[in-house]
Amino acid sequence: MNDLKTLAACGSLARTRSSGTDRPPASTPSNIAIHAMSTQSILIVEDDQETRNLVARYLRENSFNVGMAANGREMDRYISQNRVDLIVLDLMLPGEDGLSLCRRLRVDTTTPIIILTAKGDDVDRILGLEMGADDYLPKPFNPRELLARINAVLRRQLGGSAGPAAKTSARLRFEGWIIDSRMRELRDPEGAQVPLTSAEFDLLQSFCERHGRILSRDTLLNMTRGRPGGAFGRSIDVLVSRLRGKLDRTEGTSMIKTVRTGGYIFTPRVDEA
Template sequence: MAQTQPHILVVEDDRETRTLIAKYLRNNACNVTTATDGREMTRIMGDHRIDLLILDVMLPGEDGLTLCRKLRAESQVPIIMLTARGEDVDRILGLEMGADDYLPKPFNPRELLARINAVLRRQAAAMTASATEGATALGFLGWKIDFRLRELRNPEGARVAMTSAEFDLLRTFCERPGRVLSRDSLLDLTQGRSAGSFERSIDVLVSRIRRKIEPDPQEATMIKTVRSGGYMFTPVVEVVTAPQSH
């Protein structure tokens, strides 16, 4: 979950379901507001900054699919659709209308929380990618990576020696924080298939980078291994002013 409590708006006309969702999310570090229909949803969104919307398909008045379509025309707020029907056609319609995810009822509240976390992580990664596009230097946990000078400096300001391949891989991670990146995608993004590279080379490079930036390379916290997935860069990444060359 994000460092600050995300504000979740639950739009659900069934009182029992609405109460269950709100209670569970509040117990898991979320700020929750509830609404019973589209009119109430619109009023709340006009008065508050909402980080994610949980929207039931079957609502009195305008249904969830219609509301989703209208919202997406004017807002990029993440939307998770809920439905009692659980039919593929509803799921497909919801996604086509611009929903970020879709969960059929009945569902385990833990799964809903996991979906919320995943959607918020994807949004944060997309926002970071947008914010860092065109940047010449990025920072994470006191470290600075300068794309123009192709150098890495530690929190004390000292230059850390890196090979070209190590630098390119770390840059790829920094530009895509919070995203699970497969070995295949990392190869494509850094070396390309024409280089005759293989997946194991990514593991070797990750191991080298960890020895240079991780407090404990054996218990990596910055570049995490995702089982059957690849790797994920966990620090918050920010655009920084590139140091001047001397």
């Protein structure tokens, strides 16, 4: 358990550099290990060397391929030369900060992003989600939770189920739009593909499969991210805002209506395509 305690404490360091040789973490006991998907590649963008190395070692022990970058320039270089299935992105970076990197990444790619934020810093967390991040984790953190978040995001990216659904069709249609759960694609009425992040796709799919029903923020968060809402229900509001920006074409109208009791309802009729 020493590696878990070390990494959790390391995550709270405020940009402190390691002054000595990195200590290899102890092996994780098999009874608490969470198995990762062996073919996935993770890029860690974190400027604190000790944190970066410990996270990388832990993920490699759980069968991930792991790359590391200390800043935006190194991140760009790594991405240009390697396949990346998910990015773990610290927001407090030297030079170009994590929020700017997240915004820039979303212009060119839908690669899932998990942001690391200072504990209790709701503003940065919400801004990160608004920039297109798929999930977030406050520091200090337990590496088992990071591993669980990574696995959950990758399962969604690969089309894993977000919960029981009213419809099982792979393709659904609403107002001329087509959502394909197998390809994880959304096409507009003209047939053009609309890029969605993993979190945006899961939210839209949940709405489509439960159209006409009022869904609370906690329910939506549980269906799309696999955990109860609690204090983090605001992240659903951010996702809904992002999704509205891609779906709504007439000013003043929206397919996703806000319900005063604290939830949302997807109003279009949804049919099998």
